[in-house]
Amino acid sequence: MKRNKIISSAKVLSRIVKWLCYLFFGLFTVVVIHWHIAPDTYNQLEVTDGFKAGYGVNAFQWRPSSTITGKSSLQLSELPAAMIYWLYLRAAIFFAITLLIIREVDYILKSVASLKTFYDQNEEHFRKIARWALIGFILSCFNFSYLDTGFQLDFKLVFPPLLLSIGSLVLAEIFSEGKELSEDQRMIV
Numbered sequence: 001m002k003r004n005k006i007i008s009s010a011k012v013l014s015r016i017v018k019w020l021c022y023l024f025f026g027l028f029t030v031v032v033i034h035w036h037i038a039p040d041t042y043n044q045l046e047v048t049d050g051f052k053a054g055y056g057v058n059a060f061q062w063r064p065s066s067t068i069t070g071k072s073s074l075q076l077s078e079l080p081a082a083m084i085y086w087l088y089l090r091a092a093i094f095f096a097i098t099l100l101i102i103r104e105v106d107y108i109l110k111s112v113a114s115l116k117t118f119y120d121q122n123e124e125h126f127r128k129i130a131r132w133a134l135i136g137f138i139l140s141c142f143n144f145s146y147l148d149t150g151f152q153l154d155f156k157l158v159f160p161p162l163l164l165s166i167g168s169l170v171l172a173e174i175f176s177e178g179k180e181l182s183e184d185q186r187m188i189v
Contacts, residue, residue, distance in 0.1 A: 007113045014109065018102050025095045028057070032088050035076065042076035047087075051145035053156045055136060056094045057087050074147070083145060090143070097136045101164075104129045118179040126172035133165035 035042060076084075104125045111119040140158040144151065 004113070007109055011106070011109050011113070014102055014106055018099060021095050021098055021102075025091065028088065028091055031076075032084060035084060036081075039077045045076040047074055047076050047079065051083075051143050051152065051154060053141055053143045053154045054158055055140040055161055057091045080147070083147065086144075090139075093139060094136065097132050097139075101129050101132050101136075104132070118175060118182045120179065123172045123175045123179065126168045126175060130165045130168035130172065133161045133168060137161035137165060 031042075079087075107125050108122050111117065111122055137158060140161060142153065142155045144153045146152075
């Protein structure tokens, strides 16, 4: 009974994360569209660190005009269209990767909930998660900006997607072994 509660909780959490992804991407889309209409609206939205490497689009901060310091800060209203489109494309890619990983997790949770834990496809689902996480790792290691100050490339190793990829490959092997043991047990009976 406890197992079903954990699986049910994981399904609910998966749905919540999926809807949060849709919500945030929709919100970001609305901001990008509105930016074309009234860019001055975003004078207080600082994106100074928005071009740092990492998973997703990072470090947007809303700062009331009284707290904006004299240091070099960059507001969303000051960005050229090409950089807005780059941030949007980057966000779309990371949201898509996240949703694809969640889809594979949902498949695994459904098969485990229906007591088909060592179902043939679960191994493949874990391998797909590993591939998507590896792509996320590679893409999150760099980001760039091309502003009035020139071209800047930011690089850093972002380990969570890599660890997810490695963990998923290990689980794929565990599920493969479990499937073989399950088949052996059926043949004995």
